[in-house]
Amino acid sequence: MKTGKFFIVILLLLVAVGISFSQPAVEPGARVSFSQIETFDMGRLVRIGDELKYGSYIIRKIGQDVYQINDPGDIYAGGGGVGVDFYIVNGSHTSLVIDLGNDYINGRPSNNIQPRPNAAEEFLSLIHIIAGSRRIEVGITHLHADHFGIIGALEGTGIPVWVGHGEVLTASHGANADMNMFQIFNQGEKVFDLGGGVIIETFLVRGHTLGGTVFIDKHHNMIFTGDALGSGCGQSFNDIGRLNLFAIDMQRLVDYIMINFLPYERYTLQVQVGNSWQTAWGGSPDSFLPLIDLAFLDWCFIQDLATGSRLMFEGVWLDQRSMLHHLGTSYVSWPGMDIFMYGTATFVMPMEVARMAALLP
C-alpha cells in the first residue's frame, strides 16, 4: 500500500472510532426502547446446567423450565453486592419470578452497586425472554434491598409483585422503591398456579425477617428460600425472639416436607438460596473449613437448621461432646458475634442470646 493510501485508510479508521466514541452516553435510569437492548437466545439454554452471560447476570438452566439468575457481584463489595440469586419458574401459561436482585437502576453505594445505563430495560428483557408468551408474576422472599432492589423496572408494566404478610412495608429497606407496588399474601394460603401442573406453594419462615416466604415447587422438587434459611455460611439472630421464631417455623417446615414429600423426593429436594456463593463455605468462614463445590443445599441442611436451633434452647453446646459446637467468638465474618454449628447448619448470635436461650444467668 502506498503511503498516501495508507494515511487515508488510517484517517477513515480514526473517523469511525471517533464516531463510535462520540455516541451520547445514556444517563443512568434513562429509558430506551427494547429494540435498543441486546437480547439473548433461549436456544442456548437446553440442558440442565447450560448458562449464558447477559448484562451483569449469569442465566443458568437448573431444571426443566426453571432458571437461576445469578448476579455474581463483586467479592470486595458489601452485603448483597457480593452476589445474589433470583429464579424464574415457567408453567404452561404463567411465569413466576422469585426475587429481583440488586438495583442497577439507581445503584446502592453501601453495597458498591453502581447504576448502569438501560438496567431496567435489560432486566425486563431478561424476564420477558425467559417467560416467552406466558404472563409474569413476581414473588418476593423478603424485603431486603439486594432481593427486590430493581423493582423500579416493573413500574407501569402491570406485572403483579407479591410479598408475604409480616414483611415491613413502611420502610424502604435501603431500596429506591415505591412500596405501594406490593400486594400482600398470607403464607400457606397463597398458591401460584403456573399451569401444566406447576403449582408453587408459600410457607412462612421467620427469623431472618418477620415475614419471610419459602416458595415450594413440588413439581420440580425445589424450594426457593431467599435468606430465610440462610445460604450455608450462617444464619444470624440478634435477639432471642428471632431465634425462637426460626426454631418454631423450621420445625413446621420439616414436618410439612415429611408429610408432603415422598422419601426419595425429600432426598433429592433442592434448596435454592438467595446468595448461592455462600454455600461454598459449608459453615462459617471462621471455621476455616475448605470450600466445598455445591450448586444447592438439601434436605439435610433443612433438618440441621431445625434441630440445631431447637438445641440452642436446650443449651446442648455446653456439653463438649455434643454435635452442637460452640466455635467461639467470630473475628472474620461476624465480628463480636458467637458461632454455633450443628452439622451443615451454622447459627450466629451475641453470646447473651445463646446464654438466655439456655436459661443461663
Ligand SMILES: [Zn+2]
Ligand atoms: Zn436478607
